Amino acid sequence: MMHGKAKGVILGVLMALVAACARGGATPVAGLPAEAQTVIRERGLSPEDVVAALRTYVPGGKYDEYVMFASGGHSGQVLVIGIPSMRLLKVIGVFTPEPWQGYGFGEKGTLEVLAEGFARGKPILWGDTHHPALSETEGEYDGQFLFINDKANARLAVIDLRDFETKQIVKNPNAISDHGGGFVTPNTEYVVEGPQYAAPIGWEYAPLDQYKDKYRGLLTFWAFDRQKGRVDPDRSFQIELPPYWQDLCDAGKKVSYGWVFCNSINTEMATGGIEEGNPPFEAGTAKNEMDYLHIINWKKAEELIRAGKYEVINGIKVIRLQTAAQEGVLFFAPEPKSPHGVDVAPGGEYIVVGGKLDPHVTVYSFEKIQKAIAAGNFERDPFGVPVLKFEDVKEAQVELGLGPLHTVFDDKGYAYTSLFLDSAVARWSLGGPYRKDGAEPWKLVEKLPVHYNIGHIAATEGDTVSPDGKYVVALNKWSVDRFQPVGPLHPQNFQLIDISGGKMRLLYDMPIGIGEPHYAQIIKADKLKPFLVYPEIGWNAVKMAKDPNATEAGRERVEVREEGGRRVVEIWMTAVRSHFKPERVKIRKGDHVIWHITNIERARDATHGFALGGYNINLSLEPGETATIEFDADQSGTFPFYCTEFCSALHLEMMGYFLVEP
Amino acid sequence: MMERVNTWLREDPFRLPRAFFIGASWLLLLSLLFPYWRMTLQAPQYPGGLRVDVYVTHLAGDVSEVDNLNHYIGMKKLHEAAQVERFLAPLAIGAAALLGEALAFTRRRWAAVLALPAMLFPFIFLADMYYWLYRYGHDLDPNAPLRLPPFTPPLLGTGVVGQFRTVAELQLGFWMALAASFLIALGLHFRRVVRTALERRQAVRLGPLTLVPEGARG
Numbered sequence: 001m002m003h004g005k006a007k008g009v010i011l012g013v014l015m016a017l018v019a020a021c022a023r024g025g026a027t028p029v030a031g032l033p034a035e036a037q038t039v040i041r042e043r044g045l046s047p048e049d050v051v052a053a054l055r056t057y058v059p060g061g062k063y064d065e066y067v068m069f070a071s072g073g074h075s076g077q078v079l080v081i082g083i084p085s086m087r088l089l090k091v092i093g094v095f096t097p098e099p100w101q102g103y104g105f106g107e108k109g110t111l112e113v114l115a116e117g118f119a120r121g122k123p124i125l126w127g128d129t130h131h132p133a134l135s136e137t138e139g140e141y142d143g144q145f146l147f148i149n150d151k152a153n154a155r156l157a158v159i160d161l162r163d164f165e166t167k168q169i170v171k172n173p174n175a176i177s178d179h180g181g182g183f184v185t186p187n188t189e190y191v192v193e194g195p196q197y198a199a200p201i202g203w204e205y206a207p208l209d210q211y212k213d214k215y216r217g218l219l220t221f222w223a224f225d226r227q228k229g230r231v232d233p234d235r236s237f238q239i240e241l242p243p244y245w246q247d248l249c250d251a252g253k254k255v256s257y258g259w260v261f262c263n264s265i266n267t268e269m270a271t272g273g274i275e276e277g278n279p280p281f282e283a284g285t286a287k288n289e290m291d292y293l294h295i296i297n298w299k300k301a302e303e304l305i306r307a308g309k310y311e312v313i314n315g316i317k318v319i320r321l322q323t324a325a326q327e328g329v330l331f332f333a334p335e336p337k338s339p340h341g342v343d344v345a346p347g348g349e350y351i352v353v354g355g356k357l358d359p360h361v362t363v364y365s366f367e368k369i370q371k372a373i374a375a376g377n378f379e380r381d382p383f384g385v386p387v388l389k390f391e392d393v394k395e396a397q398v399e400l401g402l403g404p405l406h407t408v409f410d411d412k413g414y415a416y417t418s419l420f421l422d423s424a425v426a427r428w429s430l431g432g433p434y435r436k437d438g439a440e441p442w443k444l445v446e447k448l449p450v451h452y453n454i455g456h457i458a459a460t461e462g463d464t465v466s467p468d469g470k471y472v473v474a475l476n477k478w479s480v481d482r483f484q485p486v487g488p489l490h491p492q493n494f495q496l497i498d499i500s501g502g503k504m505r506l507l508y509d510m511p512i513g514i515g516e517p518h519y520a521q522i523i524k525a526d527k528l529k530p531f532l533v534y535p536e537i538g539w540n541a542v543k544m545a546k547d548p549n550a551t552e553a554g555r556e557r558v559e560v561r562e563e564g565g566r567r568v569v570e571i572w573m574t575a576v577r578s579h580f581k582p583e584r585v586k587i588r589k590g591d592h593v594i595w596h597i598t599n600i601e602r603a604r605d606a607t608h609g610f611a612l613g614g615y616n617i618n619l620s621l622e623p624g625e626t627a628t629i630e631f632d633a634d635q636s637g638t639f640p641f642y643c644t645e646f647c648s649a650l651h652l653e654m655m656g657y658f659l660v661e662p
Numbered sequence: 663m664m665e666r667v668n669t670w671l672r673e674d675p676f677r678l679p680r681a682f683f684i685g686a687s688w689l690l691l692l693s694l695l696f697p698y699w700r701m702t703l704q705a706p707q708y709p710g711g712l713r714v715d716v717y718v719t720h721l722a723g724d725v726s727e728v729d730n731l732n733h734y735i736g737m738k739k740l741h742e743a744a745q746v747e748r749f750l751a752p753l754a755i756g757a758a759a760l761l762g763e764a765l766a767f768t769r770r771r772w773a774a775v776l777a778l779p780a781m782l783f784p785f786i787f788l789a790d791m792y793y794w795l796y797r798y799g800h801d802l803d804p805n806a807p808l809r810l811p812p813f814t815p816p817l818l819g820t821g822v823v824g825q826f827r828t829v830a831e832l833q834l835g836f837w838m839a840l841a842a843s844f845l846i847a848l849g850l851h852f853r854r855v856v857r858t859a860l861e862r863r864q865a866v867r868l869g870p871l872t873l874v875p876e877g878a879r880g
Contacts, residue, residue, distance in 0.1 A: 577730055603727050650807055
């Protein structure tokens with residue numbers, strides 16, 4: 001009741017605010033509460049504030065129009081955020097255990113997923129998540145899967161968007177770290193994982209004075225099996241690259257379908273070593289006037305794989321550098337030094353490279369690239385890779401400001417580039433087929449200040465062949481004075497910008513309580529079709545199928561058997577409001593315990609937790625889910641287990657005793 | 663049109679009541695496919711409410727969720743109720759419909775009793791429903807976590823139990839059975855009218871219809 005009333009008041013206030021602003025006066029509008037004026041005055045709101053508040057306000061019970069998937073940065077997780085409300089909807093555990101979802105706290109399936117990502121058996125329980133990538137069908141987000149990479153450990157994760165849970169982590173067998181990871185080809189044939197810091201392939205050792213011979217870049221094409229919802233390493237392949245520090249990548253689309261573009265930042269092949277009197281990396285890698293845009297024909301690479309022109313290294317097919325250079329898989333084009341983002345325009349005709357140290361974005365024409373390749377008018381780099389002539393492939397250079405990094409697109413022929421040093425978003429006009437309105441092509445139109453140090457930028461449906469052009473989100477590294485201070489570690493700031501009108505408008509500042517979030521993608525909410533409860537009672541969320549150990553009501557039981565000279569106790573348990581059955585499990589110290597729990601609820605949101613103190617076990621059982629835990633009862637004692645989700649009035653009584661006799 | 667109906671009736675005046683009886687028995691049979699009764703439970707955390715549909719043969723809707731909630735007050739599981747009735751119902755309806763059908767093909771006076779099962783069916787259903795509602799609300803497990811004074815959930819209309827507002831309504835199946843009842847009553851009425859007219863050799867008219875022409879013999 002209170003809720004409804006409060007909502008009514010807030011709505012009334014906002015409506016009054018708008019009406020007042022539209023009139024530009026201070027008279028309350030008939031039918032709207034005078035309280036609106038009081039609120040404006042008391043809170044010192046400007047007319048822009050009021051409009052922004054209205055634009056982002058989404059009442060409870062109404063859903064957001066878009067959903068943003070943002071990397072959770074060092075948390076190793078993924079953030080799910082509603083747009084335009086900028087409400088945090090979920091934190092998906094990916095490379096890191098996530099207690100609320102019971103991800104990585106005893107549940108066998110999620111432990112197995114996390115273990116897939118261990119390096120040489122060594123547990124890695126964090127990730128530096130960078131680039132979330134939504135699965136695509138014909139260049140459009142299809143709302144089925146999400147991929148994200150871990151830069152620190154060269155891993156890629158698959159999240160199923162039916163339940164927003166992580167299903168698979170693949171550890172790159174030949175790369176230690178990656179950066180240009182999580183980019184899909186237009187039908188999700190492959191998820192592309194680019195490298196960054198060159199290293200000997202396959203986690204080998206080589207001294208730095210053998211940099212040119214032994215250090216390499218590596219581009220991985222993870223084949224995705226949509227039916228299984230898993231990356232298939234057997235159909236995946238890698239391409240060996242020179243040690244040029246390949247950075248971000250983007251897949252060609254429409255006219256440039258079949259190609260992938262990556263930039264690079266160390267054609268100098270600097271190896272650092274300030275302590276030995278060498279120039280530091282920051283100077284050493286920025287000496288050359290030009291680095292190389294990498295132009296990769298993955299359709300051709302597939303042909304080479306079919307033709308057997310690869311080597312298998314650590315279980316994955318690798319096209320060697322020389323083969324790639326000779327067989328027309330790999331080409332370079334010069335790009336102004338140390339660029340950052342590389343982004344393909346919606347129609348695939350243009351490739352935009354952010355200058356970073358150069359105030360321009362450089363625009364390459366795919367058509368010109370094809371002509372230059374066909375003409376054979378190129379030289380080769382020291383590794384034999386064809387280098388196309390800059391003038392042959394360049395379409396335009398647009399001066400935007402300081403520190404252009406990443407570019408996204410709208411539906412009106414404009415591009416939006418983040419300017420790190422300027423702390424601004426630049427809107428500029430594309431040319432060619434995008435300029436039907438007759439406005440001047442390849443020109444800066446407008447700059448909007450953001451707060452502060454913007455890195456990535458995301459647009460609604462912005463990486464697809466048909467961006468929506470409604471919102472852009474600036475992902476800012478610094479927030480400095482934007483929020484209540486919470487100590488020296490300031491929140492980072494996602495700023496929502498309305499790009500639908502003639503002028504860009506800043507609408508909302510959203511502090512992110514975990515860092516350092518990186519990239520994001522924004523999908524239209526109605527493309528997501530998640531389960532509301534699991535489709536069957538006894539659902540295994542990792543296998544996405546009915547679990548053979550699902551327990552039905554009335555068939556709960558405890559079985560004890562001998563296996564290899566020790567007792568194995570297997571428990572089939574149900575959870576329902578407000579009891580576990582069985583409620584008592586009595587075993588002996590040293591027993592091996594296999595414990596299956598099925599939540600037999602069918603009601604939406606009737607989730608039960610299962611916590612077993614002292615054994616580091618914490619599960620989340622969504623309606624219909626079956627989970628299995630397995631452990632050695634190595635401590636005797638009396639352990640209460642209990643439901644961790646306040647499920648009903650008798651939630652506190654939803655418990656039982658796990659008795660381990662000494 | 664009317665002339666054709668009159669010609670048809672002139673050949674056999676009992677055709678009119680017969681049509682009512684046959685229509686009624688089919689209506690009754692068809693009602694098997696539709697719910698007779700519905701209870702909707704409304705509470706804040708269930709936007710849209712929880713629904714239990716009662717067919718004469720089975721239950722449908724949010725039965726397990728309602729069972730889940732009912733266990734707090736020690737109520738038995740819904741599907742355990744009226745098992746005998748639900749097993750017998752299709753047979754009973756079939757039999758009642760057959761008797762109705764038989765009634766259509768006899769002219770004997772005593773045969774009116776054949777109509778009784780079909781006519782009474784909807785009322786028997788309601789009485790039985792009330793019986794089970796009463797039992798379920800009174801036969802509560804004394805060891806239940808929540809103890810309520812015995813109650814009878816509403817057979818029709820609204821009641822309140824705990825945080826739930828329960829609304830009970832009749833559904834299409836019941837209305838079909840009731841319509842069958844009504845049709846049979848009409849049939850019986852016309853059967854008597856026709857019979858009396860034939861005995862007295864009087865004409866009977868209903869608006870433009872001539873049910874029995876003057877001087878016809880029974």
